[in-house]
Amino acid sequence: MITTAIEKLQTVQAKRQYARIARSGVSQSADYHFVLDVGPKLVLLQDESSFRLDGYSIVNLADVTAVRSGRLERFSERMLKGEKIRPALPPVRVDLTDWRTVLKSLQTSGKNLIIECETGDEDLDEFYIGRIEKLNKATVSFRHFDALGQWDDEPTTIRFRDITRVRFDERYIEVYSKHLKTP
Numbered sequence: 489m490i491t492t493a494i495e496k497l498q499t500v501q502a503k504r505q506y507a508r509i510a511r512s513g514v515s516q517s518a519d520y521h522f523v524l525d526v527g528p529k530l531v532l533l534q535d536e537s538s539f540r541l542d543g544y545s546i547v548n549l550a551d552v553t554a555v556r557s558g559r560l561e562r563f564s565e566r567m568l569k570g571e572k573i574r575p576a577l578p579p580v581r582v583d584l585t586d587w588r589t590v591l592k593s594l595q596t597s598g599k600n601l602i603i604e605c606e607t608g609d610e611d612l613d614e615f616y617i618g619r620i621e622k623l624n625k626a627t628v629s630f631r632h633f634d635a636l637g638q639w640d641d642e643p644t645t646i647r648f649r650d651i652t653r654v655r656f657d658e659r660y661i662e663v664y665s666k667h668l669k670t671p
Contacts, residue, residue, distance in 0.1 A: 496555040497526050504575060506565040507557040509533065511547060514606035514652055518554075520564070521545070522575035527584025534575045535658065539568060543658025544578050546590055551652060578657055587648040591628050594656055595620045600665045602655040603630060603646055616644060617661065619671075631671050637664065639671035 500507045501523040509531075510518040521533035524544075531552065533545045568574070580597045583589035594601055598619075605614040621643045622629040629643040655661070 493552055493555055497523050497531060500557045501526055505557045506561045507555050509552060510554040511551040512553045513551055513608045524577055525584055529586055530584040532582055532584060539571060541573055544656055546654045548652055587651050588623060590654060591620055592623055600661050603651055604653040605650040606652040633668060637668050
């Protein structure tokens with residue numbers, strides 16, 4: 489990632505502006521967010537879709553290829569403010585040093601989350617929804633549940649270097665979580 493994109497992320501964060509963020513090497517290349525924090529390797533975003541804030545994402549800084557926050561985003565921002573929709577920090581402080589510290593921060597909440605290992609090819613992407621069982625030096629043991637709400641018998645081992653995005657406190661996760669049995 490070029491320095492100007494990092495500077496743009498930091499500027500957008502400092503001004504609490506709405507932005508379109510494009511990433512390379514992932515299946516979904518651009519989304520709209522509020523930039524909440526920029527760490528040495530990772531970025532904390534509050535996700536927006538259809539004029540609703542819906543959870544948080546953490547993505548690799550190196551994957552960010554473009555940040556747009558111009559006239560279109562200012563207009564959208566005015567509409568969001570008109571609807572009394574404003575960005576807010578997540579309920580848990582997230583350490584953006586690396587994926588291990590991120591997951592350790594989120595593990596304290598005890599909530600389910602999503603870990604994505606995006607490849608740029610939707611057929612090869614890996615998507616895990618569930619809870620953290622154990623953190624190791626280079627991996628996380630993650631208890632996944634499927635689309636039918638069935639927990640896997642054994643946790644899946646996910647390498648930190650394969651993670652491209654972590655999502656939490658979003659409606660999709662919360663609704664599923666209400667209808668699950670204890671693993």
